[in-house]
Amino acid sequence: MAEWNYEILWKETMNQMKGELNEQEFAMWFNLEYLSATEQEIAIAVPSSFYKDQVKQRYQGYIENKLTELMGKEVSVSFEVKPKNQNDDKILSGSSEKNYQKTEKKDVSEKPKTAEKPNHPQLRKDYIFDFYVIGDNNSFASNAALAIGRNPGTAYNPFLIYGGVGLGKTHLMQAIGNYVYDNSNMKVIYITAESFTNEFIQAIRDNQTAAFKNKYRFVDVLLIDDIHFLQKKLETQEELFHTFNALYDANKQMVFTCDRPVSELKNLSDRLRSRFERGLNVDLQPPSYETRFAILKKKIEVENVHIPDEVVALVSKNVSTNIRDLEAALTKLIAYAKLVGKPITVETAQQQLKDVFASPRQTNMSLEIIQRVVAEYFSLSVNDLKSKKKTQNIVFPRQLSMYITREITEYSTTEVGQAFGGRDHTTVMHACQKIEDKIRSDPTLDSTIQSLIRMIKEYNAKS
Ligand code: ADP
Numbered sequence: 001m002a003e004w005n006y007e008i009l010w011k012e013t014m015n016q017m018k019g020e021l022n023e024q025e026f027a028m029w030f031n032l033e034y035l036s037a038t039e040q041e042i043a044i045a046v047p048s049s050f051y052k053d054q055v056k057q058r059y060q061g062y063i064e065n066k067l068t069e070l071m072g073k074e075v076s077v078s079f080e081v082k083p084k085n086q087n088d089d090k091i092l093s094g095s096s097e098k099n100y101q102k103t104e105k106k107d108v109s110e111k112p113k114t115a116e117k118p119n120h121p122q123l124r125k126d127y128i129f130d131f132y133v134i135g136d137n138n139s140f141a142s143n144a145a146l147a148i149g150r151n152p153g154t155a156y157n158p159f160l161i162y163g164g165v166g167l168g169k170t171h172l173m174q175a176i177g178n179y180v181y182d183n184s185n186m187k188v189i190y191i192t193a194e195s196f197t198n199e200f201i202q203a204i205r206d207n208q209t210a211a212f213k214n215k216y217r218f219v220d221v222l223l224i225d226d227i228h229f230l231q232k233k234l235e236t237q238e239e240l241f242h243t244f245n246a247l248y249d250a251n252k253q254m255v256f257t258c259d260r261p262v263s264e265l266k267n268l269s270d271r272l273r274s275r276f277e278r279g280l281n282v283d284l285q286p287p288s289y290e291t292r293f294a295i296l297k298k299k300i301e302v303e304n305v306h307i308p309d310e311v312v313a314l315v316s317k318n319v320s321t322n323i324r325d326l327e328a329a330l331t332k333l334i335a336y337a338k339l340v341g342k343p344i345t346v347e348t349a350q351q352q353l354k355d356v357f358a359s360p361r362q363t364n365m366s367l368e369i370i371q372r373v374v375a376e377y378f379s380l381s382v383n384d385l386k387s388k389k390k391t392q393n394i395v396f397p398r399q400l401s402m403y404i405t406r407e408i409t410e411y412s413t414t415e416v417g418q419a420f421g422g423r424d425h426t427t428v429m430h431a432c433q434k435i436e437d438k439i440r441s442d443p444t445l446d447s448t449i450q451s452l453i454r455m456i457k458e459y460n461a462k463s
């Protein structure tokens, strides 16, 4: 077997495929690294199991044909999941300071980035792809983001990431910005929709709208965070609409984030809505247990502290809402460990985090409570609400509880649908619409809802 150097063979195969596929496609799906080989099989690393499934389905045959063609004999490929972030010891090994250099092959590690270019004024330097753990909840979004970082403005324009709080939207968006900023001379602007709005208002006041327009219409990559803030801001929407068109026509990349699907935004002009929906819209889901575990391990590695795996497992199990909460729990533990100068054990973790673990948002508690309170109010059972029954005495309370859930929790329509007997998110959207319509025609309904919400909150506070 020694006559073939499989690693070089793999490089050549990649080169050839790169020449054959379109750039975007290659950037997105050929994040494949050589691992090892036997006579008949080459093992390739892929960043996540989602990615693996996709690559297998789309490209395995193609890759094998290419290899066979090059070698003149049959060779197969196998894929192994190796989340990049977890295995790249080079970047994280043992240093207690955060090392913000990139993992790209170009060996950027030898020259500190700061020596070449000042940090980008609006981007956090730790919001980079290397620190973003790819899990099943975000693999599509992060692969698309990486592809966009590599080729801004070529496809997926705009790119819109949506999902609940703390799920990694800002991090991913800024990772695109950082990537472009570090690897090119393109002009990148990051701004929240709120600051964009304020700046615009100020510009009007100061008679500086021309300068404002110039600032945002001559960038290569425009990142606007949390566009749900634009609801009801009609003039700012108008301005953004024109900015959008100018950038779109010039093939400049736009990235937006939003806390819900664009279709669920209210008080947004139709033409702006259709622009947002034009490119690629992807959602971030709450992370699975495995992903939560991987994220914690990653942070621990970066912090260079010692926390036993049982503790990591305990936190991953108990903090399931989002990544921000997960980080907060970890920070609390680390602070405690530093303070008392003792290693963290399962007991100390349990003790230190008991409030966090008990907080209602940590489990599906509030959702269950909503169901329980509403069911009780209408003399039904929770199972009725989750059931397929379509009688009016059940349909209405069911729609009402979905509506209330959307009003007072961060759950996405998908999650709410799940909790109500595995219904589709469109059903939830429809339910909310129905209730909104009813509130308009029946003013007493709103006060019923308000008193239900009060009961739910009281109940929640007690449990
Ligand atoms: P959002 O904008 O959706 O509210 P953020 O991007 O602010 O969420 O993420 C919250 C925190 O969680 C940040 O500190 C971020 O670095 C971290 N985080 C989110 N997703 C990941 C991930 N996949 N891997 C590592 N850290 C993550």
Ligand code: MG
Residues within 6 Å of the ligand: 169, 170, 171, 225
């Ligand atoms: Mg954010």
